[in-house]
Amino acid sequence: DEKLIDMATALSASGPAYVFLFIEALIDAGVYLGMSRDTARQLSLQTVLGSTRLVKESGRHPADLKDMVTSPGGTTIEALLHLEREGFRSSVMDAVIAAYERSKALGG
Numbered sequence: 001d002e003k004l005i006d007m008a009t010a011l012s013a014s015g016p017a018y019v020f021l022f023i024e025a026l027i028d029a030g031v032y033l034g035m036s037r038d039t040a041r042q043l044s045l046q047t048v049l050g051s052t053r054l055v056k057e058s059g060r061h062p063a064d065l066k067d068m069v070t071s072p073g074g075t076t077i078e079a080l081l082h083l084e085r086e087g088f089r090s091s092v093m094d095a096v097i098a099a100y101e102r103s104k105a106l107g108g
Contacts, residue, residue: 006107010100018095023048 023044030040055062070076083089 006100006103009103010096010098014096014099018092019048 026044026047027037027040030043031037035043051065054060054065058065066080070080
């Protein structure tokens, strides 16, 4: 559908760059914590790959899967709280919207 072109550009065509940036940040965090870059890379890639497969193969909503791996008072909820406070979700959404607006401007 032609009306979806700018949306698909913002979400899917630009999307790999968003994912690469996230993976890079995970790797750098591992290095910061003291892991070798190779170990941090392997763990980060397996984490993203496994998470993607689980969403795809389970058919479950990502929020349900997130809740399944989040223990009360644990490390994951602590990290999620930090991500929410720092605006992670809204930053990602704003980035896709900005790419969409740019795609429309370039095409129009």
